[in-house]
Amino acid sequence: MSSKSIRAQRRSELGTFLRSRRERITPDDVGLAPGVRRRTPGLRREEVALLAGVGVTWYTWLEQGRPINPSVHVLDAIARTLRLDRAEREHLYQLAGVPALPPAEERSMLDPQVQLILDTLDPLAAAVYSSRFDLLAWNSTFTGLFPAFVAAAPESRNVIWEHFTSPPCCNPFVDPIAEVRPLVAMLRAAFGRHLAEPAWTGFVHRLSAESPAFARMWSAHDVAEPGPHVKVLRYEEVGEIRLTTTTLTVVGMPEARLVVYAPAGEQSRQRLAHLAAHPSRHCSLPDHGHARPGIRAEADLAPIGTFPTSDLVTVELRALR
Incomplete structure (x- = not known):
């Protein structure tokens, strides 16, 4: 046909x-x-x-x-x-x-049972994101990893926006570029389903104006699907933490994703537990200053290459129904 x-x-x-x-x-x-x-x-x-x-x-x-x-x-x-x-x-x-409900409604439509599932996943960090990478819900261990992100105003809780605009001293990822490049590719893939929606086009335009680095990645037109990924973070309080992510779909919200961050090894598990009990206060200290902006300049970017992608690990949360 x-x-x-x-x-x-x-x-x-x-x-x-x-x-x-x-x-x-x-x-x-x-x-x-x-x-x-x-x-x-x-x-x-x-x-x-x-x-x-x-x-x-x-x-x-x-x-x-x-x-x-x-x-x-x-x-x-x-x-x-x-x-x-x-x-x-x-x-x-x-x-x-x-192909989807208006983005403004995503948060209000989140099933209350999702938060119960997130809390049950402790001591693993877990969060729910929209397809635009807006943070919709999270648990206490996630707060221990990203306290400043969680404390931000709801309209500012976007993972990609945070990566490109937060100062390097407040970004715990060891290699921010390697971390954010696949996210931009996933955003580009999702963007194809929302071409006429002002909430999406406005987000891309605002971030492109705010960050030349994002504009350059966006113009590459790379696309990717969600999949398992190893994230490496470093904190003053505990040192390096390695986390492996698993992505799950949420029944009733086709474009929402529940991401679980599992520690890769006993040492990372212990350090994650410490941060969950004592969230980092580094960026919220009164005397903390920022040396320079986040990932904004062309010079901040390594040449754009390819990166591996994996199939989406999908588990339908049928307990929500």
Whole structure:
């Protein structure tokens, strides 16, 4: 089947889905008078358009499967009007060609049971990230490793942003470039699913302006999938810690990832336990100063080469359902 035929089939399915959802809602459900001579068991098209704040003709075309491209903002308004639950909203965005829910909703949609699982994983460090590498949830051992990152404002808790903007003295990774290069490649792969979303394009534009090093890596167009990785960190309090990461998917959030950091060896395990009990205060000390910015300049970058990638280690957390 050609891509044109697939798009036409998806638009037809979208129209059918929207009609089925509006037909289950009565005017009384949304505070409208029932009126007379209603030929539809639920809301009329013009009523949905009115409540969602869109044009009647435009909404009619959407239900008819016309080749129009609704924005995330409009889809969100329609979803609220039709009282779609999370699964229905996800289906709506997929049929409309927007493959994920709006990024702003990722945090509010995180199942409370995920935090319970994170806490149960102690003394292993663990955290949940969005596909854009926003930090969504974490446990206490993770806090011991990255106390300043966890303490940052929610809108600043992004792993890639932190790597490129934090001063080297506050970045515990022994080789920040080797650490961040595969992350940028994974971000580039995920970006292909969010090309028209302002939250994604704005993030890339802001970080490109903030860090020439990121702009250079981004322009290489390298892509990669998540996989096991050995991270090497060094702290003044305990010295070097080596951690092996395992990535798991989270049921109900297709683009979210739960990453578990397991110590590679007994020495790293003991040092991780010490940091979990006594988080590093180095960067939060009153007299701590920064010699220079983070990974910003072209001179900070080694030549871009290739790096190995591994298959995603996937474990569905079915306990969340």
